[in-house]
Amino acid sequence: MTSLLFAQLGTPHRIQTPSVAWSGLLPVLVLLGGAVVLMVVGALLPRRSRHSWHLWLTLLIAAGSIGCAVPLWFRVRDHGPLSILRDAVRVDGLALFLGIVIVVGVMLAALLTDGYLRREELEGPEPYVLLMLSATGGLLMASANDLIVMFLGLEILSLAVYVLAGLHVRRLRSGEAAMKYFVLGGFSSAFFLYGIALAYGATGSTNLTDIQRFLATNTLTNNGLLLASFALLLVGFGFKVAAAPFHSWAPDVYEGSPSPVVSFMASAVKAAAFAGLIRVFVYAFALDRHDWQPIVYVVAVLTLLVGSVLAVVQTNVKRMLAYSSINHAGFVLVGVQAASDRGVRSALFYLATYTFMVAGSFGVVTIVGRRGDNRHQLDDYKGLARTEPLLAFAFLVFLLAQAGVPFTSGLWAKFYVIGAAVEARSFWLALVAMLSTVISAFLYLRIVLAMYGGADEADEAAPAVPRLRIPFAARIALVVSVVATIGFGLVPGPLTHASKTAVPKIAAGK
Amino acid sequence: MVPIIVFVVAAAICVAGALGVVLNRNPVHSALSLVATLFGVAVLFIAQDAQFLAAVQVIVYAGAIVVLFLFVIMLLGVDRAENLESEPLTGQRPAALVAGLLIGGGLIAVLVASTITGKHSSGAKVDPAQANVNQIGRLLFTDHLWAFEITSVLLVIAVVGAVVLARRGAPGSGADAVDAGIPADDFGEPASPDTVPPNDVEETVR
Numbered sequence: 039m040t041s042l043l044f045a046q047l048g049t050p051h052r053i054q055t056p057s058v059a060w061s062g063l064l065p066v067l068v069l070l071g072g073a074v075v076l077m078v079v080g081a082l083l084p085r086r087s088r089h090s091w092h093l094w095l096t097l098l099i100a101a102g103s104i105g106c107a108v109p110l111w112f113r114v115r116d117h118g119p120l121s122i123l124r125d126a127v128r129v130d131g132l133a134l135f136l137g138i139v140i141v142v143g144v145m146l147a148a149l150l151t152d153g154y155l156r157r158e159e160l161e162g163p164e165p166y167v168l169l170m171l172s173a174t175g176g177l178l179m180a181s182a183n184d185l186i187v188m189f190l191g192l193e194i195l196s197l198a199v200y201v202l203a204g205l206h207v208r209r210l211r212s213g214e215a216a217m218k219y220f221v222l223g224g225f226s227s228a229f230f231l232y233g234i235a236l237a238y239g240a241t242g243s244t245n246l247t248d249i250q251r252f253l254a255t256n257t258l259t260n261n262g263l264l265l266a267s268f269a270l271l272l273v274g275f276g277f278k279v280a281a282a283p284f285h286s287w288a289p290d291v292y293e294g295s296p297s298p299v300v301s302f303m304a305s306a307v308k309a310a311a312f313a314g315l316i317r318v319f320v321y322a323f324a325l326d327r328h329d330w331q332p333i334v335y336v337v338a339v340l341t342l343l344v345g346s347v348l349a350v351v352q353t354n355v356k357r358m359l360a361y362s363s364i365n366h367a368g369f370v371l372v373g374v375q376a377a378s379d380r381g382v383r384s385a386l387f388y389l390a391t392y393t394f395m396v397a398g399s400f401g402v403v404t405i406v407g408r409r410g411d412n413r414h415q416l417d418d419y420k421g422l423a424r425t426e427p428l429l430a431f432a433f434l435v436f437l438l439a440q441a442g443v444p445f446t447s448g449l450w451a452k453f454y455v456i457g458a459a460v461e462a463r464s465f466w467l468a469l470v471a472m473l474s475t476v477i478s479a480f481l482y483l484r485i486v487l488a489m490y491g492g493a494d495e496a497d498e499a500a501p502a503v504p505r506l507r508i509p510f511a512a513r514i515a516l517v518v519s520v521v522a523t524i525g526f527g528l529v530p531g532p533l534t535h536a537s538k539t540a541v542p543k544i545a546a547g548k
Numbered sequence: 549m550v551p552i553i554v555f556v557v558a559a560a561i562c563v564a565g566a567l568g569v570v571l572n573r574n575p576v577h578s579a580l581s582l583v584a585t586l587f588g589v590a591v592l593f594i595a596q597d598a599q600f601l602a603a604v605q606v607i608v609y610a611g612a613i614v615v616l617f618l619f620v621i622m623l624l625g626v627d628r629a630e631n632l633e634s635e636p637l638t639g640q641r642p643a644a645l646v647a648g649l650l651i652g653g654g655l656i657a658v659l660v661a662s663t664i665t666g667k668h669s670s671g672a673k674v675d676p677a678q679a680n681v682n683q684i685g686r687l688l689f690t691d692h693l694w695a696f697e698i699t700s701v702l703l704v705i706a707v708v709g710a711v712v713l714a715r716r717g718a719p720g721s722g723a724d725a726v727d728a729g730i731p732a733d734d735f736g737e738p739a740s741p742d743t744v745p746p747n748d749v750e751e752t753v754r
Contacts, residue, residue, distance in 0.1 A: 053689055070701060077708065126694040164712045171705050178698060186695045194701050201709035245691075 062120040062129040064106035065137055066177045072099030073170035080163025093152040093511055096166040100145045100173075107134050107141075115539050125247055126184045131540030132386070133181035136313040139390050140176040143306030144169050146397035146515050150298035150404050153509025157409055158206060158296075165205055169302060172198035176310030180317075185234040185244040188314050192230065192278065195310050196223050199303060203295040209411065215294025222287045223277065230274025236267035246322040253325050261329075268330045271318060272337070278311035279367045282340035289352075292360035293414070297407055300356070301400035304363045305393040312370055312389055320377050327377045334375045339470050341368030346477035350484075355406075356414040358481055359399055362440060365478050366392055372471050373455045376462035379541050384454035386537040391447035391526055395439045398519030402433040405508050422489040426506055430489045432516045437482040439523045442475055447526035447533075454534070554595050562588035579617045586610040600681045 060067075076095050083091050111134045114120065119130030151165050175194030182188040200223060204216025238244050240263040241252045258264060273284060280288040292300050319330055345365025352358045366388075373385035406422065406429075407413050423430035439446035442453075452475060459468040508516075526533050561584055568581025586609045593602035635641065658664065675683060688696050 053686055055689055056693060074704065123694040124691045126692070162712075164708055167708050168705070168712070171701060171708070174701060184692075184695065186692060187698070190695055190698050190702070194698070194705065197702065197705045197709065201705070201712055204713060207713070207715065 056124045059120060059122045062110065062122045063127065065103045065110070065134075065141075066174060066181070068103045068106050069099065069141070069170050069177065070174045072096075072102065073167045073174065075099075076163050076170070077167045080167070083163075085161045090152045090511060092163040092166045093148055095163075096148045096170065097145055099170065100141050100148070103141050103177075104138055107138055110134055121183070121247075125245055126187050127181050128183035128246075129181055132313065132316065132382070133177075135386055135536060135540035136180045136309050136389065137177045139309045139393050140173050140180065140306040143302055143309065143393050143397065144173045146305070146393070146401070146519065147298050147302035149511045149515035150301060150397070150401050151296075152511040154296060154298050154404055154411075156509065157507075158208075158411065160206065165202065165299075168198040168202050172196075172202070172302070173306055176306055176313075179310045180313035182314065182317065183246045185237060185246065185249075185318070188318065189227075189231060189234055191310070192274070192314065193227060195307060196227065196278070199299070199307060202299040202302070203291060205299060206296050206411065209294075211294035212296060213294075215291045218287055218294075219291045226274050226277035226284065229270050229277075233267045233270030233272075233274060236263050236270060240264040240267060246317065249322050250324065253323070261326075264326065265329060268319075268323065268326075268333065272330070272333060275311050275315040275318075276337060279308050279315070279370070280364050281337050281367050281371060282344045282364070283337070285341065285344060285364045285367075288364055289357045289360040292363075293354060293356045297356070297400050297404035297411060300360075301397045301404075304359075304396040304400065308363070308367060308370075309389045309393065312374070312385060316374060316382055316385065320374060320382055324377070331375060331377060334371060335464065335467060338368050338371035338375050338467060341365070341371060342470055342474040343368075346474040346481070349478055349481045352481075353416050354414050355416060355419060355485060356403055358485065359396075359403065362478055362481065363396060365474055366396075366440070368474065369452060369455050369471060372459050372464075372467055375464060375467065376458040378458065378462055380454075380461055381458040383534075383537045383541045384451075384458040386540055387454050387530075387533060388451040390533060390537070391439075391451045391523070394519045394522040394526075395436050395448060398432060398516055398523065399436040399440070401512055401515050401519065402429060402436070405429065405506055405512060408506070416485065416488050419485060419488045420491075426508075429506070429508065429516075432520050433489065434486055435520050435523055437486055439527070441479040441482040445524065445527045447523050447530065449527060450530040450534075551595060554591065558588045558591040558595070560588075561585070562592070575621045576618065579614055579621060582617070583610050583614050586614070598680060600684050603681075 072095075076092065076099065079095065080092060110120075110129060111131070114130055114134060119128055121128055147169055148166055151169070155161060155165065172195050175191045175196070175198065178191030179188055179195060180191075182191050200216055200220040203219050204213050206212035234244060237249065240258065240261070241249045243249055243252060276282075277284040277287075292303070295303065319334070320327075323330060341364055345361050345363075345368055349358050349361030349365065352361060370385045370388050370392075373381045373383075373388060375381070376384075403414065404411075406418060422433070435446065439448035442448045442451075452471070456468045456471055459465075459471065565581045565583070565585030565588060568584065569578045572578045572581060586605055590602040590605040590610070593599075593605060674680065
């Protein structure tokens with residue numbers, strides 16, 4: 039029977055399927071498998087209970103993923119990067135560094151989610167499952183060495199976050215945010231995909247190593263296709279990191295989405311998108327950097343200015359922080375624009391420290407938002423220092439760190455990025471970056487003044503508002519973030535060393 | 549001669565189907581016209597030696613996606629008349645006309661300028677000696693194995709997302725469950741309605 043079938047089809051072709059180095063994929067697989075296990079176990083556990091089973095399981099799985107990444111880190115450092123599955127995956131320092139940053143973002147967001155779900159009377163393991171699946175997409179992006187894998191990682195990352203944005207099903211604005219994010223995000227994905235198609239048309243491959251090799255050994259007589267693909271790919275990445283002409287979704291979506299989800303959006307999603315941006319542009323298109331650097335230059339300037347200037351006129355703290363996160367994306371772009379080892383290193387440092395700052399900030403916002411997640415006006419922060427001195431102090435630390443005040447990690451992050459820009463002789467860009475810091479410092483000080491000033495008015499308002507309850511898990515997240523922000527501010531050495539180890543040499547670029 | 553006849557017939561089906569999608573008043577007829585267009589495109593794919601794409605076009609687009617459209621149309625109600633005169637976005641009709649003319653003009657300009665050579669791309673590595681279904685299958689299980697596998701994660705997200713978004717206001721969830729044995733203290737603040745300011749309630753949709 040089978041021989042007859044083969045006679046019909048012709049001789050069967052034997053395919054050599056690639057052998058897989060599973061150990062290199064472990065961080066991704068643990069997170070992905072963990073999400074599926076949590077979904078199954080979550081069906082057996084009570085949907086709501088006194089004990090936060092879902093949270094602790096999530097933390098355990100995330101810690102397991104980091105635990106798998108750490109031995110890989112040392113292996114990669116000593117023996118060079120791993121290339122897995124026909125070079126579709128490249129496990130190197132960059133992938134592991136940002137992978138760990140993304141998973142830390144998941145842990146912090148999960149800690150905030152627990153109290154939020156209880157307060158808002160939502161339930162179930164699904165938010166945690168989606169957080170982990172989204173982070174899986176982030177890890178896939180960070181380690182992708184193929185544009186198709188990069189696109190799938192981006193989609194996995196985004197789709198889960200679209201659902202998370204609409205998590206609060208009884209809140210209209212949450213659904214609105216999800217809808218807005220979904221429609222605009224789908225649009226930007228289409229741009230990204232078109233960019234991939236054009237890059238394939240120009241170079242004949244979607245594999246980043248092959249693209250790099252092709253561009254190094256061939257001269258394109260007509261590089262219109264390649265330039266168009268640069269522009270389209272940049273739209274896709276720019277949307278995800280909320281860089282300036284593509285930022286307009288960010289304030290609305292941040293305002294409407296559940297606050298713990300926003301902390302994930304601003305930390306892990308940004309880190310993943312920057313991982314992709316650095317991989318594609320700084321490494322694969324290293325030789326053509328004189329073509330893309332000016333575009334990134336302009337985008338960075340716009341992002342810095344839009345993020346800082348528009349933040350000042352806001353009265354809603356969540357929107358302020360949304361604009362400030364746009365501003366921070368601009369800073370990371372300054373590092374990317376340098377297209378040097380030092381630039382990438384500073385971008386990695388920035389993303390790692392910003393994860394703690396922003397997760398902490400939105401942690402405070404989650405708590406102050408109270409039931410309904412609606413109290414985000416500047417007035418709601420009046421007199422916070424008197425009623426909740428520790429919470430106000432934590433917020434103070436995060437805000438000062440975002441402003442780049444000494445003894446916080448924010449200072450070093452900004453310092454390294456601007457140093458890289460100066461080294462790349464982008465003096466004007468460095469100047470704009472410093473100017474935007476000054477403008478946005480005004481915004482952070484406004485929130486600080488609201489918290490520490492205005493005691494008289496708060497006295498009258500005080501009886502109407504019950505005391506804030508800070509859930510235990512959120513306390514852990516805040517303490518960890520404060521310790522990391524001040525710790526890396528006082529002792530930045532270990533993190534700078536790690537980011538130095540993480541960055542592979544740009545072989546073709548020099 | 550044969551290729552030209554095939555092209556003309558398939559192109560006529562495509563264009564007729566596309567016109568049917570736009571001009572039919574009944575949405576079900578529009579969706580069915582779309583099937584005709586997709587079939588025409590599938591025939592054009594076969595004429596271009598892209599058998600795999602042709603099969604996918606029929607199975608996925610004509611088969612699955614149009615059926616999904618029909619489901620949605622049926623669920624929303626076929627008989628509900630839409631007022632086509634009012635424009636939700638002012639000026640979208642003239643804008644669509646201008647955009648259509650521009651794109652059409654661009655296509656004609658490309659044809660007239662004869663920048664189309666009809667040669668195979670120097671980048672794409674298609675082996676004319678082998679059927680392209682074999683080549684695609686080979687690539688899926690070798691070079692693009694990882695991409696092929698991780699697509700499944702998207703399906704997992706789709707399932708979980710559907711569960712999360714569909715549970716809107718189901719009995720036993722939300723505020724109804726507060727009384728079921730868990731002290732209100734666990735939820736950060738007392739759940740009694742008088743402590744919730746009125747502007748918070750406005751946001752609550754039940």
